[in-house]
Amino acid sequence: MKLPPLRALPVFEAVARLNSFSRAADELNVSQSAVSHQIKALEDYLGEALFQRSGRYLVLTEEGRTYHDNISSALLQIERATESVLGEATSRLRLAVLSSFAVRWLIPRLPSLQRAHSQLDLVLEMTSETPQLSDRVADCFITIHRGSQAFTYDLLYRERLFPICSRQYWRTICETLALPEDAAEDDHLALTPEQVARFPLLSTYSIYGRESGDWAAWFGVAEQALPAKARIQHFSHMLMALEAARFHQGIALTNDYMLSEEADAEAFVRLPCHTLITGDCFYFAHKTSRRNEPGIRRMRRWLIEQAMASGLRTRIETESGTDPA
Structure with missing residues (x-):
């Protein structure tokens, strides 16, 4: 040897x-x-x-x-x-994850992980949208990119964007459009893109990599162009646009995991509008050769359970199994 x-x-x-x-x-x-x-x-x-x-x-x-x-x-x-062999109960696991997913979805749920797997010593690492998938960086990842055939990828969430605003700003919209305040709960009512364009739009650059790309894609679903006279405020990150919406500055496009806390239901209103499927998918990724390690197995099972419980992942997607590269 x-x-x-x-x-x-x-x-x-x-x-x-x-x-x-x-x-x-x-x-x-x-x-x-x-x-x-x-x-x-x-x-x-x-x-x-x-x-x-x-x-x-x-x-x-x-x-x-x-x-x-x-x-x-x-x-x-x-x-x-x-x-x-030594009987040590702690299993250290480094998880690299996108900052917005960590802050808005993962971290609020960590007490559940600690209760279910107290022996798991989790270390969170912030990562970019295109992390280097390597043991040198982390043991496992939550990522939107599948960059290595040596890894297994479990689907957690297929991203969709939908318009939201604060409850206070929703009252302004209802007054302007002569709608009842409970209009957002009416399954038969849908705001048109023309109606939405009458209000300030909060845009996130990072989603499509260009200014107003998110709203242009949203209007494109309805086969319409983004109005040239639309009032648009630009932000580099969805979290910033969400906070601007929280403070009544207009309508933002956001996704499910950004509104995953109970307090968000009180702070925001989801507008009765169509949804934009971005094509991005969030995966739990780990080296296939390490799939039987206890820490990775526990984290994988817990993440899928939480994704289902929160509505990010459907039962149909779960029954289809893993999504290897």
Whole structure:
């Protein structure tokens, strides 16, 4: 069996994950020179440079990235197996998730996770819309992109957008359009795009990557163009547009998970209008080779249960099983 210097492997994993010799030394409770010594020993054994410096930053070389991806799962499996033999109850799990999904949907539900799986030590990491799917980043992800065939993807939510406003602003709309205040509860009433366009529209740039792209797509569902004279306020993030709507500044397009708290039902009114399906899907992603790890299995089961209970995921979607890349 041809093995590298084994003491160097957890050191290499820490440096690669933290992108820093000094932070790795702090985490491992050793000196920075000891970290440097172990990395050099590993590089000498492999005959390859694993890191390179880019200005003030430390980055993996192509060989280093490939090597890290290949050994990370093995190190984690050794750690999990050791915990099992020692009878340690805690299972540490790093979950990378989009900030809006974390703040508006996941974090309010964490007490339920803690009650159901008290042994799970969850670490949340904020991620971009296009995260690098790698053990170096996290153990599992909630993402809208399926970027690796080595991962399994479980559907949590198919995104749809619908117009909302504050209850106070809804009264303004009703007065302007001569509607009763309970019109939003009338299944037979639907506001037309022309009626909606009479009021300020709160637009989120990040959804379609261009100004007014969300509202242009919403009008497009009705086969209409966004009116040139529409009054539009632009925001970079849906959370900002939602807060503007909360403070009676107009009509925003939002999705289901952004209005997942009970208090939102009191603060906002969903306008009786058509819905826009964006085509984005939110997935719980993890390496297929790690599917039997207890922490990942618990998190997967709990997320799907919560997605169903909150209405994000339907029973039909659940019965269809996982959605592999």
